[in-house]
Amino acid sequence: MNLRNYTLKIWRQKDKFSPSYLDTIQVKDISPDMSLLEMLDVVNNHLITINKEPIAFESDCREGICGACSIVINGIPHGKERGTTACQLHMRHFEDGETITLEPWRAEAFIPIKDLVVDRTAFDRIQQAGGYISVNTGSAPDAHSMLIHKNAADEAFDAAACIGCGACVAACKNASAMLFVGAKISQLAHLPQGDPERKRRTNAMVMQMEKEGFGSCSNTLECEAVCPKEISTKVIAELNWEFIRSINN
Amino acid sequence: MINPKIPNGPIENKWANYINNSKPINHANRSKYHIIIVGTGLAGASAAASLGELGFRVSSFCFQDSPRRAHSIAAQGGINAAKNYKNDGDSVWRLFYDTIKGGDFRAREANVYRLAQLSVKIIDHCVAQGVPFAREYGGLLDNRSFGGSLVSRTFYAKGQTGQQLLLGAYSALNRQISAGTVKSFPRTEMQDLIVVDGHAKGIVARNLITGELRAYTADAVVLATGGYSPAFYLSTNAIGCNVSATYRAYKKGAFFANPCYTQIHPTCIPQSGEHQSKLTLMSESLRNDGRVWVPLMHNDHRSAEQIPEQERDYYLERKYPSYGNLAPRDISSRAAKQVCDDGRGVGPGGKGVYLDFSNAIRRVGKSVISARYGNLFDMYIKITGENPYDKPMRIYPAVHYTMGGLWVDYDLMSTVPGLFVLGEANFSDHGANRLGASALMQGLADGYFVLPNTIAGYLNQIKPGLIKDNDLRITESVDTSREYIRRLMMIKGTKSPDYFHRELGKIMWNDCGMARTESSLRRALSEIPKIREAFWKDVNIPGSDMEFNQTLEKANRVADFLEFSELLCLDALKRNESCGGHFREEYQTIDGEAQRNDEEFCHVAAWEYKGLGNEPVRHQEQLKFENIHLAQRSYK
Numbered sequence A: 001m002n003l004r005n006y007t008l009k010i011w012r013q014k015d016k017f018s019p020s021y022l023d024t025i026q027v028k029d030i031s032p033d034m035s036l037l038e039m040l041d042v043v044n045n046h047l048i049t050i051n052k053e054p055i056a057f058e059s060d061c062r063e064g065i066c067g068a069c070s071i072v073i074n075g076i077p078h079g080k081e082r083g084t085t086a087c088q089l090h091m092r093h094f095e096d097g098e099t100i101t102l103e104p105w106r107a108e109a110f111i112p113i114k115d116l117v118v119d120r121t122a123f124d125r126i127q128q129a130g131g132y133i134s135v136n137t138g139s140a141p142d143a144h145s146m147l148i149h150k151n152a153a154d155e156a157f158d159a160a161a162c163i164g165c166g167a168c169v170a171a172c173k174n175a176s177a178m179l180f181v182g183a184k185i186s187q188l189a190h191l192p193q194g195d196p197e198r199k200r201r202t203n204a205m206v207m208q209m210e211k212e213g214f215g216s217c218s219n220t221l222e223c224e225a226v227c228p229k230e231i232s233t234k235v236i237a238e239l240n241w242e243f244i245r246s247i248n249n
Numbered sequence B: 001m002i003n004p005k006i007p008n009g010p011i012e013n014k015w016a017n018y019i020n021n022s023k024p025i026n027h028a029n030r031s032k033y034h035i036i037i038v039g040t041g042l043a044g045a046s047a048a049a050s051l052g053e054l055g056f057r058v059s060s061f062c063f064q065d066s067p068r069r070a071h072s073i074a075a076q077g078g079i080n081a082a083k084n085y086k087n088d089g090d091s092v093w094r095l096f097y098d099t100i101k102g103g104d105f106r107a108r109e110a111n112v113y114r115l116a117q118l119s120v121k122i123i124d125h126c127v128a129q130g131v132p133f134a135r136e137y138g139g140l141l142d143n144r145s146f147g148g149s150l151v152s153r154t155f156y157a158k159g160q161t162g163q164q165l166l167l168g169a170y171s172a173l174n175r176q177i178s179a180g181t182v183k184s185f186p187r188t189e190m191q192d193l194i195v196v197d198g199h200a201k202g203i204v205a206r207n208l209i210t211g212e213l214r215a216y217t218a219d220a221v222v223l224a225t226g227g228y229s230p231a232f233y234l235s236t237n238a239i240g241c242n243v244s245a246t247y248r249a250y251k252k253g254a255f256f257a258n259p260c261y262t263q264i265h266p267t268c269i270p271q272s273g274e275h276q277s278k279l280t281l282m283s284e285s286l287r288n289d290g291r292v293w294v295p296l297m298h299n300d301h302r303s304a305e306q307i308p309e310q311e312r313d314y315y316l317e318r319k320y321p322s323y324g325n326l327a328p329r330d331i332s333s334r335a336a337k338q339v340c341d342d343g344r345g346v347g348p349g350g351k352g353v354y355l356d357f358s359n360a361i362r363r364v365g366k367s368v369i370s371a372r373y374g375n376l377f378d379m380y381i382k383i384t385g386e387n388p389y390d391k392p393m394r395i396y397p398a399v400h401y402t403m404g405g406l407w408v409d410y411d412l413m414s415t416v417p418g419l420f421v422l423g424e425a426n427f428s429d430h431g432a433n434r435l436g437a438s439a440l441m442q443g444l445a446d447g448y449f450v451l452p453n454t455i456a457g458y459l460n461q462i463k464p465g466l467i468k469d470n471d472l473r474i475t476e477s478v479d480t481s482r483e484y485i486r487r488l489m490m491i492k493g494t495k496s497p498d499y500f501h502r503e504l505g506k507i508m509w510n511d512c513g514m515a516r517t518e519s520s521l522r523r524a525l526s527e528i529p530k531i532r533e534a535f536w537k538d539v540n541i542p543g544s545d546m547e548f549n550q551t552l553e554k555a556n557r558v559a560d561f562l563e564f565s566e567l568l569c570l571d572a573l574k575r576n577e578s579c580g581g582h583f584r585e586e587y588q589t590i591d592g593e594a595q596r597n598d599e600e601f602c603h604v605a606a607w608e609y610k611g612l613g614n615e616p617v618r619h620q621e622q623l624k625f626e627n628i629h630l631a632q633r634s635y636k
């Protein structure tokens, strides 16, 4: 197997109060079968053995579903492979000798924690504002008491595939969260269960989104291009439509 | 003595009787009770939401940055429920029977029956929450089949069922957070359980951003902290999964049941090198359409398409004609190991078997297969760079799930009064082997339906708010945790926590993995303490404990794995039989199947901690099979 060498330029920042800088690290003997994060593991294990602070970065599932990993790779959130999270990006996609720049998500609403890790709890607060159907445990009718058109179920699923990583925000020049918010609105708007609360939900989520300091959409569509789950900007159109409905009475 | 507190009466009526005889807490008094729930996976999130709805005050903890990222998010294939929507003869009884048999007769009948009963309500509730399950053109829910069952009872949302169910539970949790009944503490890791006068009264937890350690007191503590597969280092679990919460509760008096029951999943992407940080599951649902085979000839190095049909061994179909490719996990994994040990494995090192979709693609077309498994195929392509639409997947067994966990009674309460344990963290429902699509079912049954009905039994007996944060016994617990962390920070050795974790993983996989023997287990038991000692001398944690420090988080967890693994191996050594996922080579039938010993081992082993270096005490809970006849498991 031909092992490869890289130059890493990595955003380092001790905490939200400290200034950031780009650290340059040379890495050697990297297998093309490693994921980018496994390459960082190798770097970190080495840094620990020489008593230097390892690079803080986030990950958990390492299979593209939990949404924890969040790195801007050579200027693109999650890197240039389509429909791929950073944890699923393998080193075979990088040329031997390449310089790889790694930065955190940058947006006013995402507060730096350390190196490549930022605080994304703003997303949780938007969901808490209204991203649910009000049904208490134990009160549901039989699942088959309600027929749902397959297309509606499929469309709801496509929107619900959002992993809440925040790449959409990181890619947007306005740091807009409308793809993220639209995904939830669209999921529940396609389902009959979501109907009774649709206006209240849309209103509350949009208000919270603005309060958190996310910008508005100006149709550059970068979010769709970087979304690891390839969520369509159609959900933003749906969000706008639902929002207009929610304020007109 | 351990008393499972199983209600009287015929099995069909036990749960209804239990509820009829229980005394709920008066609505007006519920907010006086503060309940801590550690974990926001399916079990923890559903419990926190449901208790919040009832009006209790709940604090919910997870170590991830958001409750939505709990490991449950990664579950792929589906969730079982005895709906019999397919009219293929399913029933509560059949799900009960399949689960007991699948668990190789090592689970408690009463719990499993309740689980099968509740399965039906889970689907109703999740649909009401807006979980977008797969549907048929007529608008009804679709089902697929999973291993160990002859009926189709698995509900799914593509290969992302766990994600959709967890987002449903997360939304219910969010609704309670917004209503003010639940307070959420993400990035806050439990360090210890606080026990006062024998009762669980809170936790010590570390804020992972600031490093602050503090106590949180409560009237009851619920652990829904998941399984311990990463004791083997490589597993299909998220890399943050750990045993710390349950192990530390064990050290505080909660018995640990059947730690040796670990599940090795047959269909995972084989390891590609030393650097590997985790293994990736290819959902069991793939075996609905994929056929498992290896070459008939030994050391056959031809590529798959060059091997003609008559020179292939579809060994699962051959050995288990009635279940075929849907034989249960333990059996399929062992069969894979056997053909690989026999020199007929494929791919690098001969550690792999084929999972072949060419028949299915011919039968139903590529687009149908892609609709069913698209995201799994994409995942495979990303990791291996190979395309399973054109050539068969290569798969190999990997550690996946842990049936063992803290011992609980019918109420899901541990041996420490006031400490409840839910989901994968407890031991209760899967015996020695879990059937596919049953973990999601159990986690949600525990959280949505069981705990909200059983916790009152305990709360009724205590006075709420008895312990205050400034109680001396509470501040002492915080000091003990602080001292422990200080000791870790002070080691200042030369190696990373990962280094020791990997070393541990090698021993666990080789000596306590798919096949165990007395001598391999004894070897593991003598090696693990050496690694542990080396760890406490030579691990290095740069930085400080009063900041965001991922090396410290990791070291903290590895330290517990290094103790817990010994318990796991000891349990495996003392269980002188093979059952389900626990395969002792000494105990097998002539055709290589697990040979149980019902005379001596038809019991749960529940371990009591007696201090590091002292052998823990093995208690037994006898299992009684009053409804299902104890029989040798057959899938032929």
Ligand SMILES: Cc1cc2nc3c(=O)[nH]c(=O)nc-3n(C[C@H](O)[C@H](O)[C@H](O)COP(=O)(O)OP(=O)(O)OC[C@H]3O[C@@H](n4cnc5c(N)ncnc54)[C@H](O)[C@@H]3O)c2cc1C
Residues within 6 Å of the ligand: B038, B039, B040, B041, B042, B043, B044, B061, B062, B063, B064, B067, B069, B070, B071, B072, B073, B074, B075, B076, B077, B078, B079, B161, B162, B188, B189, B190, B191, B224, B225, B226, B227, B236, B237, B238, B241, B242, B244, B245, B281, B283, B400, B401, B422, B423, B424, B425, B436, B437, B438, B439, B440, B441, B443
């Ligand atoms: C790849 C994969 C696919 C699977 N597919 C299926 C499937 O199709 N069907 C099925 O039925 N099962 C499946 N399973 C099994 C199933 O996903 C798990 O058993 C189940 O999700 C466990 O849920 P849980 O709520 O018990 O714990 P988890 O989801 O593991 O959650 C644990 C929680 O505890 C928290 N926690 C842990 N320790 C601490 C601590 N010290 N302090 C604070 N918080 C802590 C974590 O933050 C997390 O929130 C799969 C498993 C894997 C690995």
Ligand code: FES
Residues within 6 Å of the ligand: A058, A059, A060, A061, A062, A063, A064, A065, A066, A067, A068, A069, A085, A086, A087, A088
């Ligand atoms: S680590 Fe979970 S999506 Fe990347």
